[in-house]
Amino acid sequence: MPVFKHPQILIASNLTDGEVVFLGPTGWERDHRRARVALKSDEATALETLGKRDISANRVVDVYLADVEIGSDGAPTPLHYREKMRVKGPSIRLDLGKQAGEGAL
Amino acid sequence: MTAVDLRVAQRPNAPMTTYRYDEYDAAFVSERVAEFREQVRRRLSGALTEEEFRPFRLMNGLYLQLHAYMLRVAIPYGTLTARQMRRLADIADKWDKGYGHFTTRQNLQYNWPKLVDTPDILESLAEVEMHAIQTSGNCIRNVTADHFAGVAPDEIEDPRPTAEFLRQWSSLHSEFSFLPRKFKIAVTGAEHDRAAILVHDIGLRIVKNDTGEIGYQVVVGGGLGRSPFIGKVVGDFVPREDLLAFLEAILRVYNRFGRRDNKYKARVKILVHEKGIDEIRAAVEAEFAAMDRSAFTHDPEEFERIAAFFAPPPYESLPATSALLRAAKLETPAFANFVDVNVGAHKIPGYAVVTVSLKPIGGVPGDATSDQMRVLADASERFGFGELRVSHEQNIILPHVKQDDLFALWTMLDAAGLATANAGLVSDIISCPGLDYCSLATARSIPIAQAISKRFSDMSRQRRIGKLGVKISGCINACGHHHVGAIGILGLEKKGQESYQITLGGDPTFSASIGEILGPGVTAEQVPDVVEHLVDYYLAEREEGEAFIDTWRRIGHARFKDVLRREGEDGADI
Numbered sequence: 271m272p273v274f275k276h277p278q279i280l281i282a283s284n285l286t287d288g289e290v291v292f293l294g295p296t297g298w299e300r301d302h303r304r305a306r307v308a309l310k311s312d313e314a315t316a317l318e319t320l321g322k323r324d325i326s327a328n329r330v331v332d333v334y335l336a337d338v339e340i341g342s343d344g345a346p347t348p349l350h351y352r353e354k355m356r357v358k359g360p361s362i363r364l365d366l367g368k369q370a371g372e373g374a375l
Numbered sequence: 376m377t378a379v380d381l382r383v384a385q386r387p388n389a390p391m392t393t394y395r396y397d398e399y400d401a402a403f404v405s406e407r408v409a410e411f412r413e414q415v416r417r418r419l420s421g422a423l424t425e426e427e428f429r430p431f432r433l434m435n436g437l438y439l440q441l442h443a444y445m446l447r448v449a450i451p452y453g454t455l456t457a458r459q460m461r462r463l464a465d466i467a468d469k470w471d472k473g474y475g476h477f478t479t480r481q482n483l484q485y486n487w488p489k490l491v492d493t494p495d496i497l498e499s500l501a502e503v504e505m506h507a508i509q510t511s512g513n514c515i516r517n518v519t520a521d522h523f524a525g526v527a528p529d530e531i532e533d534p535r536p537t538a539e540f541l542r543q544w545s546s547l548h549s550e551f552s553f554l555p556r557k558f559k560i561a562v563t564g565a566e567h568d569r570a571a572i573l574v575h576d577i578g579l580r581i582v583k584n585d586t587g588e589i590g591y592q593v594v595v596g597g598g599l600g601r602s603p604f605i606g607k608v609v610g611d612f613v614p615r616e617d618l619l620a621f622l623e624a625i626l627r628v629y630n631r632f633g634r635r636d637n638k639y640k641a642r643v644k645i646l647v648h649e650k651g652i653d654e655i656r657a658a659v660e661a662e663f664a665a666m667d668r669s670a671f672t673h674d675p676e677e678f679e680r681i682a683a684f685f686a687p688p689p690y691e692s693l694p695a696t697s698a699l700l701r702a703a704k705l706e707t708p709a710f711a712n713f714v715d716v717n718v719g720a721h722k723i724p725g726y727a728v729v730t731v732s733l734k735p736i737g738g739v740p741g742d743a744t745s746d747q748m749r750v751l752a753d754a755s756e757r758f759g760f761g762e763l764r765v766s767h768e769q770n771i772i773l774p775h776v777k778q779d780d781l782f783a784l785w786t787m788l789d790a791a792g793l794a795t796a797n798a799g800l801v802s803d804i805i806s807c808p809g810l811d812y813c814s815l816a817t818a819r820s821i822p823i824a825q826a827i828s829k830r831f832s833d834m835s836r837q838r839r840i841g842k843l844g845v846k847i848s849g850c851i852n853a854c855g856h857h858h859v860g861a862i863g864i865l866g867l868e869k870k871g872q873e874s875y876q877i878t879l880g881g882d883p884t885f886s887a888s889i890g891e892i893l894g895p896g897v898t899a900e901q902v903p904d905v906v907e908h909l910v911d912y913y914l915a916e917r918e919e920g921e922a923f924i925d926t927w928r929r930i931g932h933a934r935f936k937d938v939l940r941r942e943g944e945d946g947a948d949i
Contacts (some may be wrong), residue, residue, distance in 0.1 A: 288444035288488040360811040
């Protein structure tokens with residue numbers, strides 16, 4: 271089992287439209303700031319279990335945990351530049367993706 | 376189906392110069408759309424799991440990328456009609472976000488389609504004789520060709536009939552639907568290679584033997600990616616009647632002996648490298664001799680039938696040079712620069728080949744808005760017999776423009792932001808989508824292209840530098856062809872940051888070479904500085920008529936490394 275180093279959120283792609291989604295307290299969210307944060311290893315495992323459930327339920331695909339840091343407002347921000355890109359949209363088209371208000375940010 | 380689609384009003388200046396589906400083609404594509412519609416329905420209902428569905432969506436060109444699904448549409452040998460280009464624009468507006476990305480394999484990608492809409496998109500494509508089949512997966516991919524096919528003065532034969540023959544042979548080939556890895560074929564019929572055939576799994580060069588007979592030099596085992604190789608000649612002169620059987624024999628040898636235990640060693644280039652070309656040639660020749668070749672018997676009538684689709688349009692008899700063009704160049708310097716850089720010679724007197732750059736300064740290489748696609752379609756009908764080409768360099772070609780019409784065409788393109796006069800220059804950068812879109816990428820590539828383009832935004836400086844191929848990939852898969860860039864840039868991850876490895880000396884032509892690494896990786900911010908230093912050094916060292924690659928070959932890699940090292944010591948932090 272990988273060592274738990276940072277808080278984590280669960281990221282996936284929505285099955286029907288492919289949009290990046292984040293597991294929140296009550297379901298999948300399109301805004302990463304509403305993601306449920308795992309602060310301990312067993313909480314991360316619980317997130318993964320819910321992710322597998324929703325893969326089986328054909329809601330999401332490509333599910334994985336991503337390391338985050340928690341801001342002063344309590345919202346998570348991904349640590350890696352790849353996931354930073356996923357929560358916003360293409361850096362070369364600020365008019366597209368979540369950063370442009372498509373989905374929700 | 377006849378060669379002319381009666382559903383489409385014919386324009387006097389728009390004869391058919393491209394292949395048209397016959398009944399078999401139309402039925403096959405239509406059935407695949409219906410089949411995929413049912414597969415999507417079953418996926419959404421839960422009857423298919425993602426593991427079960429994934430191969431089906433990939434077989435139909437649908438990937439899951441960083442922000443959304445991505446649909447890759449095949450453009451066989453890069454040839455499009457105006458009607459098809461308009462349909463691509465309509466699809467971008469209706470089901471995507473109003474633009475498309477022309478790729479380094481002459482295809483088009485939509486970056487935002489929804490899974491639920493994809494069957495409708497494919498149906499819309501099928502209406503204009505297009506599809507997304509075999510744009511993914513371990514099969515024979517879209518066959519690419521010289522984008523100046525049929526019009527280049529240095530051409531022995533138009534490669535498109537051969538490419539179309541190969542498209543038909545390889546489409547849904549039951550034996551080659553699950554190869555060890557993907558398989559890419561490129562064809563050229565010219566003395567200068569514009570299709571990068573030496574870095575394809577199979578490269579075909581149309582040649583003439585001593586008796587004037589047309590045949591093919593067959594090259595195998597080229598490729599880029601993690602392990603780049605220049606292809607090796609497996610058949611010096613394969614007569615046309617033997618071509619399909621010979622290629623079948625190569626694919627059989629690969630299918631049998633290619634590695635399936637390690638996907639990084641599964642391409643045919645690894646097989647050729649590990650076994651050696653002599654052993655591969657012997658195996659291919661043995662297979663060729665032993666196989667039942669009756670299924671591949673060459674049918675000259677069928678070849679001629681296909682070749683007829685690519686017949687030259689009804690050119691006018693014109694003087695070799697145009698007084699109108701001369702006058703317009705004198706009057707409008709910006710137009711003169713466009714002609715000097717983006718307009719090439721045509722084999723028919725009075726005509727020209729026009730490269731429409733999709734690389735505006737600071738723009739996204741290969742992207743075109745739906746409005747721009749419509750302008751290109753209109754321009755092709757007004758000035759070019761309704762035909763367009765997509766180049767692997769991510770530009771659009773209008774292959775049959777009268778020299779007399781060039782100024783009117785330029786005016787039309789300029790109004791649409793499509794008249795950047797940089798074809799082949801330092802800002803005509805090949806770039807993969809990189810981490811802005813691609814889930815495989817390890818770093819962004821488009822912002823690097825934009826930064827270099829802006830650094831060299833002075834067009835007169837670009838013209839002084841001359842032809843220079845800069846190619847950028849956002850990961851080791853090398854979709855941006857960085858290995859064969861005179862200056863190649865590879866984006867990697869280093870300690871959690873984007874890092875860029877620079878190579879020099881790559882060449883995608885008949886004098887092909889793989890670039891050599893310049894030194895340790897640099898940051899994104901440093902890349903334009905490094906490129907500028909390299910270019911300045913080249914300008915200081917070049918001799919009369921030398922391109923960057925020539926100077927690099929003459930004075931050697933070490934000298935270029937040294938100059939950068941010295942710059943770093945001077946405080947440039949490179």
